[in-house]
Structure formats: C-alpha cells, structure tokens
Amino acid sequence: MPGHALLELETFLPYRLSVLSNTLSQAIAKVYEKRFDLSVTEWRAMAVLGYCANLSAREVAERTAMDKVAVSRAVARLLAKGHIERGTARHDKRQSVLRLSEEGWKIYDQVAPLALEHEQRLLAHLNEEERQWLARILDTLWQAELVESKR
Known part of the structure; x- marks a missing residue:
C-alpha cells in the first residue's frame, strides 16, 4: 500500500522465530x-525448576521470558497439583522460593527425556557445522537483544 511501511511477515525475523518457537513448543506440548x-x-x-531449584516466581518469569502474571497463575496451579x-530463601527468610516436589520430579523425569528426544530429531536435519552456526547465531541474537533492551 502506498505511503505505508510494508511488513512482510514471512521474512520478518521476530515473527518467524515466534512462529517456529510456538510450533516446536506445541509439538512436544x-x-x-x-x-x-x-x-x-x-x-x-x-523445566526451569528442574534445572535450578529455589527460585522465586519472579526469577522463573525472568529465566523463561514469560509474562509474570502467566507464571504466577502457572505456579498457583502447580502448587495446587x-x-x-x-x-x-536461605539468604532472606521473607522471600519465598519454589522447587519441584517429589511428584514434580516424577513428571520431570518423564517429560525431559521426551523433550530432549524431540530436540535431537529436529537437530538431525542439520549437519554438525549447521548446528554450531545455529548455536552461535542464537547466542549472538540473544546478546544483541539484551543490549537493545537496555537502551
């Protein structure tokens, strides 16, 4: 359209990454x-608590880049279940921290291997050099976004 910036979603990196991420997440979900x-x-x-226990809900939200409200609701459901x-927290008795329960670990120990298998099947479509480049590119974009977000 004349006079308007044309945003071609099929080639717009944030859109493509978001769609890919959602597609990958839904497959294992x-x-x-x-x-x-x-x-x-x-x-x-x-998954975050399986990797790093004793985090606050705020820290879980930060590590997953998910909305704090969505994480708070998820935490409430996980506590209820x-x-x-x-x-x-050891360093501050006023701060609450979260960790997987024994039941949570049983689920984690079943889901994590499935997620890793799914990742391996996906990465099998790339050769070793492409896998290394993908890791470098993702790391570079992550660092660039951290810099940009502080501006």
Missing part, C-alpha cells in the same frame, strides 16, 4: 498436556 495435564507455561516453569513446593 501435546504429549505432556495429554499425559500430565500440564500447560506450556506450567511445563516451562517445571502438588508438582512444586514453596519454601523460604
């Missing part, structure tokens, strides 16, 4: 949603 009644947000919170537990 079908498994854990059906088997464990977990939403994508709930699984991402569990008994998949995570709330404790207090």
Whole structure:
C-alpha cells in the first residue's frame, strides 16, 4: 500500500522465530498436556525448576521470558497439583522460593527425556557445522537483544 511501511511477515525475523518457537513448543506440548495435564507455561516453569531449584516466581518469569502474571497463575496451579513446593530463601527468610516436589520430579523425569528426544530429531536435519552456526547465531541474537533492551 502506498505511503505505508510494508511488513512482510514471512521474512520478518521476530515473527518467524515466534512462529517456529510456538510450533516446536506445541509439538512436544501435546504429549505432556495429554499425559500430565500440564500447560506450556506450567511445563516451562517445571523445566526451569528442574534445572535450578529455589527460585522465586519472579526469577522463573525472568529465566523463561514469560509474562509474570502467566507464571504466577502457572505456579498457583502447580502448587495446587502438588508438582512444586514453596519454601523460604536461605539468604532472606521473607522471600519465598519454589522447587519441584517429589511428584514434580516424577513428571520431570518423564517429560525431559521426551523433550530432549524431540530436540535431537529436529537437530538431525542439520549437519554438525549447521548446528554450531545455529548455536552461535542464537547466542549472538540473544546478546544483541539484551543490549537493545537496555537502551
């Protein structure tokens, strides 16, 4: 259209990355949603807590780049289901921290290998050099975005 900037979504990097990310997430989500009644947000919170325990809900939101409200709701559901537990931080007894419960670990130990298998099937479409380039490109874009977001 004359006089308007044309945003071609098919070639617009943020759009393409978002669509790819959503597509990849939904592929594995079908498994854990059906088997464990977990939403994508709930699984991402569990995955972060499986990697790094004793985080606040705010830290979970930061590590996943998810909306704080969505994480707060997911945390509430995970607490209600008994998949995570709330404790207090060692350095500040006023701060609450989260960790996987025994039940949460049972689920994590089933879903994490499925997610890793899915990743390996996807990466099998790339040769070793392409995998290394992909990692470098993603790291470079991540760092660039961190710099841009501080401006």
